[in-house]
Amino acid sequence: MRPLVPFFLLALPLLAQHSDTALTNPFNAPEDRRRGGEFYRSQCANCHGMDGKGGASGPNLATASLRHAPTEEAMFRVITKGIAGTSMPGFSMNGREIWQIVAYVRSLNVSRSATAARGDAKAGEQLFTALRCATCHTDRAPDLRGIGQRLTDAELQLALLDPSAAVAPEYWIWQATTTSGQTIKGSRLNEDTFSVQILDSAGRLRGLAKTEIERQTLERRSPMPSFRDKLTGRQLQDLLAYLVQ
Ligand code: HEC
Ligand code: HEC
Numbered sequence: 060m061r062p063l064v065p066f067f068l069l070a071l072p073l074l075a076q077h078s079d080t081a082l083t084n085p086f087n088a089p090e091d092r093r094r095g096g097e098f099y100r101s102q103c104a105n106c107h108g109m110d111g112k113g114g115a116s117g118p119n120l121a122t123a124s125l126r127h128a129p130t131e132e133a134m135f136r137v138i139t140k141g142i143a144g145t146s147m148p149g150f151s152m153n154g155r156e157i158w159q160i161v162a163y164v165r166s167l168n169v170s171r172s173a174t175a176a177r178g179d180a181k182a183g184e185q186l187f188t189a190l191r192c193a194t195c196h197t198d199r200a201p202d203l204r205g206i207g208q209r210l211t212d213a214e215l216q217l218a219l220l221d222p223s224a225a226v227a228p229e230y231w232i233w234q235a236t237t238t239s240g241q242t243i244k245g246s247r248l249n250e251d252t253f254s255v256q257i258l259d260s261a262g263r264l265r266g267l268a269k270t271e272i273e274r275q276t277l278e279r280r281s282p283m284p285s286f287r288d289k290l291t292g293r294q295l296q297d298l299l300a301y302l303v304q
Pocket of ligand 2: 194
């Protein structure tokens with residue numbers, strides 16, 4: 060589902076050039092950084108490196124001061140317009156997507172979480188296996204690489220203890236009964252006038268014509284179970300230490 064972005068978001072950075080106050084990023088929530096990371100990996104990583112530390116054809120972005128992008132607003136402009144005379148291209152994504160990339164790139168040079176991790180990462184890795192986190196976190200759930208850069212300790216704990224507190228719409232639990240009596244459960248990836256695209260609970264991508272759907276419900280809840288009662292305080296620290304390493 061592509062969020063609708065009002066036109067003014069695209070126009071703002073241009074207007075701001077004529078004022079004294081620099082714009083700050085309106086899309087800087089954990090969810091924005093996560094999406095920005097996805098865009099980054101697909102659009103930028105081949106030049107700037109998977110970790111942002113620079114690659115064969117692009118400089119290191121994981122530093123506090125960037126020559127062409129000293130402010131967030133300047134980075135927004137660099138990404139939309141490119142840098143003339145160099146191989147840095149301009150990207151025509153919508154304003155919100157660009158801000159999300161800015162949020163992600165900005166997060167590369169601060170480790171939000173690692174400093175506070177007190178647990179034992181090795182023990183955390185074993186818990187990650189024992190609790191079968193990877194059954195979802197390979198295809199049906201967000202990529203957890205670099206999570207310590209995107210989320211603070213408090214945000215990470217919330218994600219584990221109360222997953223439904225903040226869930227992006229593409230993860231809401233969708234359930235339908237078809238006219239032939241079949242029940243389908245999963246997440247709704249996309250919807251147009253005639254059909255719905257679903258990632259079902261077995262991880263299969265399916266398209267359904269709306270005429271085949273008898274009734275459907277959408278729960279604003281995460282498919283991820285809460286681990287509140289399944290982890291001791293110590294185990295939670297170990298798991299966090301593993302996730303942010
Ligand atoms: C084809 C390779 C390529 C791709 C793809 C690319 N870049 Fe670049 N980028 C460069 C190069 C080369 C420069 C350095 C330009 C120069 O000489 O100043 C650069 C510079 C930058 C800078 C300014 C760095 C500084 O030190 O001031 C930023 C920020 C940046 N890129 C972000 C991105 C983002 C975000 C993406 C993905 C949306 C991206 N780039 C995609 C090649 C690329
Ligand atoms: C049943 C599938 C499932 C299992 C099992 C699962 N997760 Fe998740 N997880 C998700 C989904 C879907 C999301 C995204 C929706 C949300 O924010 O809750 C998510 C979100 C997260 C986030 C926040 C990611 C972000 O980018 O904001 C973290 C951290 C996380 N999971 C860690 C874990 C860990 C650690 C385990 C094992 C202890 C685990 N998950 C088990 C499905 C799962």
